Amino acid sequence: MLPIKRNSKSTRSKSKKVKVESLLGANPFDARVDYTAFETVEALAKLDSDNARVQLEFAKCLVMSGSKLAICKKQFEKAIALENNAEFYFEFAETLRENKNKGHAAFYNQAYRMDSQNPDYICGLARVKLALGVWSQRSAIEQLGRRALKIDPSHPIANFFVALSGSGTFWRSGLLEYADKIQNAFEHAKLGLKGTTNLSNEEEAQMHDILACVYAKEKRFRLARVHYDCALELYPLEGIRNYWKFLQNNNLDPQLVKIAQHLTKNFNLSSQITVANLFDRFSTLTQGYRALLAKNNRNTYMFLREYAQRERQWMLLIHPFNDEFFPTVVTMAILDFLFYV
Numbered sequence: 001m002l003p004i005k006r007n008s009k010s011t012r013s014k015s016k017k018v019k020v021e022s023l024l025g026a027n028p029f030d031a032r033v034d035y036t037a038f039e040t041v042e043a044l045a046k047l048d049s050d051n052a053r054v055q056l057e058f059a060k061c062l063v064m065s066g067s068k069l070a071i072c073k074k075q076f077e078k079a080i081a082l083e084n085n086a087e088f089y090f091e092f093a094e095t096l097r098e099n100k101n102k103g104h105a106a107f108y109n110q111a112y113r114m115d116s117q118n119p120d121y122i123c124g125l126a127r128v129k130l131a132l133g134v135w136s137q138r139s140a141i142e143q144l145g146r147r148a149l150k151i152d153p154s155h156p157i158a159n160f161f162v163a164l165s166g167s168g169t170f171w172r173s174g175l176l177e178y179a180d181k182i183q184n185a186f187e188h189a190k191l192g193l194k195g196t197t198n199l200s201n202e203e204e205a206q207m208h209d210i211l212a213c214v215y216a217k218e219k220r221f222r223l224a225r226v227h228y229d230c231a232l233e234l235y236p237l238e239g240i241r242n243y244w245k246f247l248q249n250n251n252l253d254p255q256l257v258k259i260a261q262h263l264t265k266n267f268n269l270s271s272q273i274t275v276a277n278l279f280d281r282f283s284t285l286t287q288g289y290r291a292l293l294a295k296n297n298r299n300t301y302m303f304l305r306e307y308a309q310r311e312r313q314w315m316l317l318i319h320p321f322n323d324e325f326f327p328t329v330v331t332m333a334i335l336d337f338l339f340y341v
Contacts, residue, residue: 038065045075052083060095069103072096086114090124094198097127105131119148123157130161141165160192160199160207167210175228175243176213186214205235212243221250225286232288236295238263241288260289267293267300275307282341301341308341 038061044051045058056079062072076092093107108124115121126144129137145161152158167176167185176182189210192199199207212227228243235241244260247253259266259281266281282304285293294301312335320326321335 049078050082052079052088055079055082056088056091059092063092063095063099063101066099069096069101073103086111086118086121089114090121093124093127097131098198098200102131104128117151119152119155119158122148122151123155123161126161138165154191154194156192156194157198159188160203163188163192163210164203164206175241175246176209178213178217182210182213183217185210201234205231205241208234209241212246216246216250221252225252229286229288232286233291236288236292238292238296242292243288255284256286256289259284263289263293264297267297269300269303278304305341311335 041054041058041061044054048054055075059072059075059079062075076088079088089107089111093104093111096104096107105128108121108128111118111121112125122144126141126148129141129144141161142165145158145165148155148158149162163185166188167182189207192207193204193211208227208231212224212231215221215224215227224246225243228241228246232241232243242260244257248257248261267278278300282290282293315321315335316331321331
C-alpha cells in the first residue's frame with residue numbers, strides 16, 4: 001500500500017486562501033457564508049486590502065471582539081484612507097457605542113460635520129449629548145430630534161429622542177406619572193419602537209414606559225400591561241420598572257401582585273417550601289417578572305432550570321413520551337408547558 005500523502009503547511013494555507021478568495025465573488029446574501037464571523041472578515045480584509053467596505057467591516061469586528069480602541073482606530077483609518085465618507089464614520093461610531101466604548105463621540109461628530117442634513121448623523125450628534133448624562137442637554141437633544149424629523153418624520157431614532165426629551169423621563173425612578181408632556185410624547189414613542197434595532201434595551205424600555213403610562217390613563221389595561229411587561233423584560237430593575245403597583249391600584253391579577261410584590265422573598269429556597277410550590281409560583285409570573293427573578297435571584301432561577309432539565313430527561317424515557325408513535329412535537333410541547341423556565 002502506498003503511503004498516504006499529507007498536505008504540507010504551505011499547501012493547506014494555499015487551499016484556505018483559495019477558499020477565502022472565492023468568498024469575495026460569492027453572493028453576499030448566500031446564507032451558507034457567515035460574513036459576520038471574525039475569521040472570515042479578517043481573511044477578507046487581508047486578501048482585499050483595497051476594498052474600503054471590507055476594511056471597515058473588519059474594524060467593526062475588532063470593536064465587537066473587545067480589541068483595544070487604538071487597534072480598532074488604526075484599522076478604521078485604513079478604510080477611511082480608501083474612502084473618506086460620513087457613512088463610515090457613523091457606522092464605526094454606532095459599533096463603538098453599541099459595544100459600550102466611550103470613544104464614539106469623535107466619530108459621530110465627524111459624520112455630522114461631513115453631512116449635517118442627514119437625519120442619521122443629526123441623531124448621532126444627539127447621541128453625543130445624551131452620553132454626557134446632563135439634564136441641561138435635554139432641550140438641545142429634543143431640538144436635534146425635531147430637526148431630523150423635518151427631514152424624515154418617521155425616523156425611529158429621531159422620534160425616540162423627541163419622546164425621551166419631551167416627556168422628561170430622563171433618569172427617573174418608579175413608574176411614570178401621567179402628564180401632558182407624556183401624552184405629547186406618546187406618538188413619538190410608538191414610532192421610536194418601529195423598525196429599528198439601534199436602541200439599547202434600556203432605551204426601548206423607556207419607550208414602552210411612555211406607552212404603558214398613557215394606556216393606563218385611558219384605562220386600556222390590557223395594552224398597558226403588555227408594555228409594562230415589555231419594559232420590565234427588556235430592563236429588569238426592581239425599583240424603576242416594577243409595575244405590580246399598577247396592577248394593585250387597578251385590581252388586576254391579585255395572584256401575580258401577591259408574588260411579585262415580594263419577588264425575591266417568595267422565591268427563597270427553604271425546607272418549608274417544595275419545588276412544586278416554586279414552580280406553581282413561577283408559572284404565575286409574566287415574562288417581565290421572570291427576567292427580574294433571573295436577574296435578582298440567580299440561585300433560585302438556576303435551581304429551577306436545572307430541576308426542569310432533569311424532569312424533562314427522565315420523562316422522555318417513560319411511556320407514552322418514549323413511544324415511537326407518540327409525536328415528538330406533542331411531547332416537547334407538553335414538557336415545555338410543564339417545565340418552561
